[in-house]
Amino acid sequence: MDVKMHGGNVIMNTATMAYRNLLKTVHNPDNFMDVVIQPVLFMLMFGYLFGGAIAGGVQAYLPTIVPGILIQTMLSAGSGSGAQIREDLDSGVFDRFKSLPMAHIAPLAGQLFADSLRLLIATITSLTTGYLMGWRPAVGFGWVVAIGLLAIFTGWALSWIFALLGLLAKSAGAVQSASLMTMLVLSFMSNAFVPLHSLTKPLRFVAHLNPVTYVITAIRQILATGSWTHEALLVLVFDVAVVAVFAPLAVWAYDRN
Numbered sequence: 063m064d065v066k067m068h069g070g071n072v073i074m075n076t077a078t079m080a081y082r083n084l085l086k087t088v089h090n091p092d093n094f095m096d097v098v099i100q101p102v103l104f105m106l107m108f109g110y111l112f113g114g115a116i117a118g119g120v121q122a123y124l125p126t127i128v129p130g131i132l133i134q135t136m137l138s139a140g141s142g143s144g145a146q147i148r149e150d151l152d153s154g155v156f157d158r159f160k161s162l163p164m165a166h167i168a169p170l171a172g173q174l175f176a177d178s179l180r181l182l183i184a185t186i187t188s189l190t191t192g193y194l195m196g197w198r199p200a201v202g203f204g205w206v207v208a209i210g211l212l213a214i215f216t217g218w219a220l221s222w223i224f225a226l227l228g229l230l231a232k233s234a235g236a237v238q239s240a241s242l243m244t245m246l247v248l249s250f251m252s253n254a255f256v257p258l259h260s261l262t263k264p265l266r267f268v269a270h271l272n273p274v275t276y277v278i279t280a281i282r283q284i285l286a287t288g289s290w291t292h293e294a295l296l297v298l299v300f301d302v303a304v305v306a307v308f309a310p311l312a313v314w315a316y317d318r319n
Contacts, residue, residue, distance in 0.1 A: 075165040079172020083146070084179060096142060097184035101135040105191045108255060116256060121196050128192035129209075129281040130254030133274055135184045136217030137248060141241030143177050143221040144228030148237045151229070170316045174221055181217045185210045201288035208290075209281045212297065216277055219301040222308040229315035248274045273300060 087094070105127065113123035147170070150156050159169045189210065199206055224241055231237045249255075251268050252275040258266055269275050280293035 072165040072168065075168035076171040076175060078164075079159075079168045080176040081172075083173050083176035087176070087180070094180070094183065096138045097135065097180050098187050100138060101131055101184060101188040102191050104134065105131050105188065105195065109195055112255070124192055124195060124197040125282070125285070126257075127255060128189065128197050129278045129285070130249070130252075131192070132185065132188040132209075132213050132281070133216070133278050134245065134249040134254060135188050136181060136213050137220065137245040137274070138241075139180045139184045140177070140217040140221035141224045141238075141245055142180065143173060144224035144226075144231070144237040144241060145234045147173055147225055147228035148231055148234040152234065167313060167316070170225070170312065174218070174225060177221050178214065178218055181214045181221075184217070185213055199285045201285055205284055205288050209284050212281065212284075212294065213277075216297065216301050219304040222305055222312055226308055226312045226315055229312060229318075248272060252278060254278055276300070 108127055108131070109120050109123060113120035113127070117123035117126060150169070150173075156169055160166065189206065224237070227240060228234075228237045231240070251265065252272045253269060254274065258269055258275070261269060276293055277297050280291060280297045283291045283293055
């Protein structure tokens, strides 16, 4: 009975903290900049500036850039977890939460689960912008939903890494700087915007080591074939492994603060 009650309390407390973070986001619309403005801006900019040079036209470039922008946006949205956690730590609100009769892990878990909404908005914005520009996937709507869920789960898994960074960093500014550099390196040193064969050998070697390359490849293959590919299964295994490793580390770092 005690175990059930404890588990119920953890779930309810986490849901309350998630709701608190959603309200915080709603009252600070600038927190939506990276999930609403950024994908639209990057899709338009890259599509119309480089579509002709890379693929011969915008329409021909959209099958390449839509998955690339989608995953880049997931990286940006997921990185927001670390900065927000660091801001809450610096403000002292987490100390207040720890003094309240609630599950100890609820503030951290609530932040991560609330970020799922930001990831969902980022996914809808990215795919809708591509559709309005003329992108038409060859598969049915169900497979588009599938790649959206895969992207969201990948972004959520990576958000645990950024949460750990936020818990270990000295300031929110440091988290934002490190997150921005990580997002740029992972997205541009991959096949997000250009074919791998167009890269020099050293860059191609780095891109093959970049996990983002495999996520984007899996999404493109699903959109092209309408089937769950071997690469997609590898991405799922990778996402689960990231959560299994970094979630306990984030909890450990949270306990130390």
